[in-house]
Amino acid sequence: MKKILITGATGQIGSELTIALRENYGSANVVAVGHKKPASSELTQFGPYCQLDVRDAIALHQLVEENNCDTIFHLAALLSAVAEEKPQQAWDINMNGLINVLEISRLHHCAVFFPSSIAAFGPGAPAMDTPQDTVQRPTSLYGITKVSGELLCDYYYHRFAVDTRGLRYPGLVSSKALPGGGTTDYAVDIFYAAIKTRHYDCFLHADTQLDMMYMPDAINAAIKLMTADSQRLRHRNAFNVTAMSFTPQQLAAEIQKHISEFTISYSIDPVRQAIADSWPKHMNDSAARAEWDWQAEYNLAAMVEDMLAKIAAKCGNK
Numbered sequence: 001m002k003k004i005l006i007t008g009a010t011g012q013i014g015s016e017l018t019i020a021l022r023e024n025y026g027s028a029n030v031v032a033v034g035h036k037k038p039a040s041s042e043l044t045q046f047g048p049y050c051q052l053d054v055r056d057a058i059a060l061h062q063l064v065e066e067n068n069c070d071t072i073f074h075l076a077a078l079l080s081a082v083a084e085e086k087p088q089q090a091w092d093i094n095m096n097g098l099i100n101v102l103e104i105s106r107l108h109h110c111a112v113f114f115p116s117s118i119a120a121f122g123p124g125a126p127a128m129d130t131p132q133d134t135v136q137r138p139t140s141l142y143g144i145t146k147v148s149g150e151l152l153c154d155y156y157y158h159r160f161a162v163d164t165r166g167l168r169y170p171g172l173v174s175s176k177a178l179p180g181g182g183t184t185d186y187a188v189d190i191f192y193a194a195i196k197t198r199h200y201d202c203f204l205h206a207d208t209q210l211d212m213m214y215m216p217d218a219i220n221a222a223i224k225l226m227t228a229d230s231q232r233l234r235h236r237n238a239f240n241v242t243a244m245s246f247t248p249q250q251l252a253a254e255i256q257k258h259i260s261e262f263t264i265s266y267s268i269d270p271v272r273q274a275i276a277d278s279w280p281k282h283m284n285d286s287a288a289r290a291e292w293d294w295q296a297e298y299n300l301a302a303m304v305e306d307m308l309a310k311i312a313a314k315c316g317n318k
Contacts, residue, residue, distance in 0.1 A: 001021075001025060001070065001071040001226060001227070002025070002029065002070050002071075002112070003005045003029050003031075003067055003068050003069045003070055003071070004021055004025060004029060004030045004031065004069065004070075004071045004072070004073065005030075005031045005033060005064060005067065005069045005071070005072045005073070005074070005268050006018050006021070006030065006031070006032050006033060006064065006072075006073045006075060007033045007034075007054050007060075007073070007074050007075055007076040007080070007097070007101065008033075008054075008075030008076035008077065008202050009032035009034045009038075009043060009049070009075070009134075009206075010032075010034035010035075010036060010038045010043065011034075011075055011076070011177065012172060012174055012177040012182075013075050013115065013169075013172065013177075013196045013214075013215075013218060013219070013222075014032070014034070014075045014076075014172065014216055015038075015042075015043065015176060015177050015244070016073055016074075016176055016177065016219055017073060017075070017219050017222060017223075017303050018032045018047070019042060019046075019069050019142070020047040020219045020223065021025060021222060021223070022046060022047050024122060024223070026100050026186060026256050027046050027047035027055075027122055028047065028048070029126045029128060030047055030048075031047070031048045031049075031050065031063065031067050031069065032044075032047060032048065032050070032068065033049075033050050033052060033054070033060075033063065033076075033235075034049070034051060034076075035053050035054070035076070036051065037051065038049075044234050045080060048067070049064055053091070053264070054076045054096075054101065055092065055093065055095035055096050055097055055100065056100075057100040057103070057104070058188060059105050059196060060100055060101070060104060061078075061107075062183055062221060062246060064104050064108055064110065065108065069108065069110055070108075070109070070111065070238050070305070071111045071112075071113070071226065072101055072104075072110050072111070072112050072113070072309060073098070073113040073222065073226075074098060074101045074107055074112060074113065074114050076088040076093065076097050077090075077093060077094045077097070077142075077247055078093050078094060078184040079141070079142060080117075080119055080140055080142040080143075080182050080183045081182060081183055081185075081272050081275070083140065083141045083142040083145070083273065084140060084141060084142070084208050084275070087141040087198055088139050090142065091141065091145060092229055093242050094142075094145035094149070095145055095148060095149070095152075098114065098149050098152060098153075099152065099285065102153070102156045102164070105156070105162050105164075105286070106156060106160045106162050110162075110163075111162075111163040111164075111165070111166070111226065112153065112162060112164045112167065113165055113222055113225070113226055114149055114150075114153050114158075114164060114165075114166040114168055114237065114238070115166060115167055115170070115222070115238075116146045116147075116149060116150050116166050116167065116168045116285055117142070117146045117168055117169050117170075118130075118139035118168060118169070118171070118210070118211055118283065119138055119140055119142050119143035119146050119148045119183075119275070120138060120143055120146040120150060120168055120238070121134070121136055121138060121143070121278075121280050122135075122136065122137040122138040122139050122143065122278050123137075123139065123277070123278045124137045125137075125280060126280075127131075127282075128281050128282055129282060129284045130240065130280035130282070130283045130284060130293075131240075131284050131285075131316050132235060132239070132240050132284060132285075132286070132287040133294075137239065138278065139214065139274075139275075139278050140278065143258070143278075144260060146168075149166075150166065150237050150238045151165055153237040153238075154236070154237050157236060157237070161307075162214070163230065164236060165225050165226060165228075165233070165236050165238055166225075166236070166237040166238035166239070167215065167221055167222065167225060167237045167238055167239050167241050167288075168239065168241065168283065169218060169241065169284065170210065170211030170212050170213050170241070170245075171183070171187055171211065171212045171213070171281075172184070172185025172212070172213055172215055172218050172244050172302065173187050173212060173213070173214050173215060173303060174193075174212075174231045175213040175215070175306070175307050175310035175311055175314070176215070177215075178199050180196045181278050182278075183204075183272045183275045184210060184212065184276075186200075186202050186203060186204055186248060187212060187248075187251060188281075190202070190248070190252070190255065190259075190309060191255070191307045191311045192311060192315070194255050194259050194262045194308070194311075195204060195259075195308070195312050195315050196317075198259065198261050198263065199261075199262070199263045199264070199265070200252070200263075200265075200284075201264075201265045201266070201267050202248045202264055202265070202267070203266075203268060203269035203272055203273070204262075204266075204268065204269075204272065204273055204276055205245050205247055205248070205266060205268060205273060206247060206248055206249040206266055207249060207299075208273070208276050208277070209240045209245055209246065209247045209281040209282075210245065210246075210247075210276060210279060210281060211244075211245050211279075212242075212243065212244050212245065212246060212282065213242065213243040213244070213281055213296065214243065214296075214298040214302075214303040214306070214307075215242070216298065217296070217297055217298055219296060220297070221241050221288075221296075224286075224292060224294065225239065225292055228291070228292035228293075231290075232291050232292060233291055233292065234291055235287055235289070235291065237289040238292070239285070239287055239291070239292075240283040240284060240287065240288060241283075241285050241294055242282065242283045242285050242296070243296030243298055243299070244296075244298070244299050244300045244303070245246055245282040246300055248264065248266075249264070250271060250300070251304070252264040252309050254300055254301060255304055255308070257304075258304070258305065258308050259308070262271065295318050301305065
């Protein structure tokens with residue numbers, strides 16, 4: 001990677017991945033792209049930033065050409081809960097945005113990173129120790145776009161030799177980016193509630209177990225995969241990766257070790273609960289470990305301790 005473009009740079013993953021890549025490759029060599037003005041000035045002050053819609057193929061093509069990009073991290077997408085509210089728009093953004101990126105990469109010989117998700121599975125897949133290769137029949141629109149994206153990336157690799165690579169991310173927990181309409185957003189919201197009000201009302205059942213990952217591991221996984229030896233990659237798109245698996249009740253209990261007065265209640269959102277119930281509880285990431293030496297650094301205890309410290313500092317609490 002020499003000159004990198006990141007779509008969805010203002011999102012949960014993009015805002016942190018942009019900073020990490022600029023630290024590794026130089027600020028001038030990482031072009032951030034978002035559909036809106038960034039909430040943080042970090043993206044605009046310390047490197048190039050361009051506001052555009054990924055569905056605008058002409059503008060995207062011009063940006064890649066002008067900056068001589070050789071790698072694209074394509075993160076722009078509508079997430080699970082929002083996609084259920086706006087399915088046509090989600091399909092338009094998630095799929096037409098991706099095919100624009102793949103076509104531009106074919107023309108300019110760019111490598112492509114595409115993040116898939118646990119949403120790419122469905123209720124027919126094994127919920128525990130979900131294999132790398134198994135049935136994928138998702139019941140959410142977001143999941144459908146992720147499976148379609150995986151297949152499209154595979155097609156461009158086999159048909160046009162585009163160096164496509166991807167991960168199936170679990171739920172992601174970030175201390176920097178605010179929730180953006182995902183089913184696992186409770187695992188971020190809960191920390192703000194713990195710091196500010198000492199109580200959280202969760203939209204998922206107490207025993208809803210899901211795969212999760214702390215953002216520093218998610219960023220490391222993306223960079224590590226894109227710099228891995230291509231000769232070792234048998235799967236390419238999209239590797240299961242995981243770090244921990246827990247329920248809202250277990251997360252609350254871990255927070256209570258640090259904030260004893262913290263309490264949790266439950267007001268179930270049927271849409272997000274149905275989505276969560278269709279997802280794996282824990283994925284098998286042995287393929288990622290074998291093919292590019294993947295290993296997470298954060299477990300539940302380490303993540304909670306770090307999140308509480310960072311959210312407290314962010315909210316002005318000691």
